[in-house]
Amino acid sequence: MSPWLIGFAVFFAYPLLSTLYFSFTRYDGFRQPSFNGLDNWSYVFTDYPLFWPAVRNTLWLVAVMVTCRVAFGLGVGLLVTKIKTGVGIFRTLFYLPYLAPPVAATLAFVFLLNPGTGPANTLLDAVGLPTPGWFTDADWSKPALTALALWGVGDLMVIFMAALLDVPKEQYEAAELDGAGARARFRHITLPNISPIIAFAVVTGVIQAMQYYAQPLVAGKVAAGVIGGSGQQFEPGYPDKSTLTLPQLVYNLGFQRFDYGTACVVALVLFALSMAFTALLMRRRGGLIGAGE
């Protein structure tokens, strides 16, 4: 048996098939799993009140957060390739936040965006702009998480920067001779050249968004005032389930409610969604690369 096949069987096929098997069982980790047919599936899709909000939030994050992150990462990448003086300082400044641990970064953002005392709202108030509730307002919590994701865009900046510096200069020169403006050069030279990198950024961004767990959980808990203490239960998603994501449900069902069967159903839904997005994007990537060639 080839090593690849062993690895595939142990690390992919077995966990996947086990998850599928447990999704049809009632299993709490103590008693033997017992077959319960489609009960877990029907519970998740019709009776579990947190499932559809989590699906909607996850899709929102995939659509909005990933788009914003890729666009912002590309923008910052372009900016730091254009800067003539002090480029090292700018690159470092944009990259540093990426190194902050996610929990620490989230705590800092909850502090910065505190609706009552945070500097962000103090500044907005000073210039006469409305002051949102950020992590305490269901309409603003996901934009606040997006702002946090943009702050840590250093990884994408580095990748885009490398791709942008790799675009052959002669193509720009030829385009300039033909009278192409900055916008036309970006559209017809830069974008096609870096399209594989954009596709990479989108695919990895979608996977990250589908696995988004620590930041929304920490932000929700801190904003709700539930940090720890004497046996407090906490239902993730504060405020109004707006920061609830599918990975949080998997943890909540599997490791807090100890309903492994139902957790497996959500895990499989997450897997199916990830596969669907990835397949779709890989097909699009083929098109993008084709455009660049």
Added chain:
Amino acid sequence: MPRTGRLTTAAALLAAISALATACTGQSADTASDDPKADVTLNFWHGWSAPSETKAIEDNIARFTQAHPNIEVKVTGNMTDDKINQALRAGGDKAPDVVSSFTTDSVGKFCNSRAFADLNPFLQKSGVDKTKVFPKTLLEYTQFNGNQCTLPLLHDAYGLVYNKTAFAAAGITEPPRTWSQFTEAAQKLTKPKGDSYEQVGLMPTFHGYETKPTRLAAQWGATYFGPDGKSNLAGDPAFAKMLTAQKDLVDKLGGYEKLERFRNTFGDEWSAEHPFHLGLVAMQIDGEWRAPMAREAGAAFEIGTAPLPVPDEQAADYGKGYLSGTIMGIAAGSKKQNAAWELVKYMTTDTEAVVAFANAIHNVPSTLAALESPKLQVTPEFKTFLDIARHPKSSTTPAQADGGTYQLTFEDFAYGVEKGDVADIPAGLAKADQQIDTDIAKAK
């Protein structure tokens, strides 16, 4: 490969997966047959983390090992329920034999899943009549369907902690006893400042630390489940009355949004920056720990304690409150259950041990004898909570197969009510009942 061959392979693979999965499940010890006099080492996990609390545990364990020199106890503190649950399921030598958890809401889950051993046979064998040792309410939250899988290890009573200095400044001479007096006092104590507050009489929103719907529901004497075991939120008018009264208070103190904005300026509940310590909140729904914590944090005002107010129509029941606490049990998978029982018995039933622990960490003792012990250090503030604990109408939230999920469903609905998102409270409660029944049926 022929089609039948592939099918056989697939079936064999599925069977192997099933067998492997089954083999991985936790197994309970059949009987407790270990010799409690043999030399053993017990793993004891608990959730306390403050230096004074861990020292109190160590002192208690030292007294225990003096009386049981054959039992060594390895203590691990600062354990959350998630970690405890994982370890119990994983089993093995490193897993805990004895566990103490702060989350009484998990008891139903612990008992229903048989994560913890039933202590009834141990109590019987030791001749301990639990009904004579523990208060009735505490026995209620430590067992599920007759399975006494945990015992109480100290407990918490919830009452009112208030700023006496602020009361005097507002011309309030005594703590409110009824909900209408409470509302009036909260309004008098509230001092607006621009769009916010200089001081709020009470943070009435359900994210305001211990201002939980379950704490308030206890004051209305609400019953969560009917005799048929079905959820009773719509059936008992107490829930709708409590939610309406709380919403009214939220509105009278400035409205949900303004209050929540102010709440977001508060420090951590367990830090010195708690808003009550800083004088930002004049009344606090809290446990017996708040007054000493405020004093330790250097609160610059006089502190008073009282029972929580009751609805006007139940004025005769003033003095009751919500009870909860810490629980202790033996891992069902432990091979040293008899030795573990010696530790649990000592920690939970030995009057001297319970009193010493209660004195050290300022919690309410969990046995009837310890509650009356002359060695119990009782300050006037602490006496309030002891009286709440002794009150015959003090209550708790019952254990259920889904742990505290039913409480979270109720809480979730309550958040909607206080925000003003719910137009028809009885209809909403009926819907919550359906959800609770579905969740419990699934967990059973």
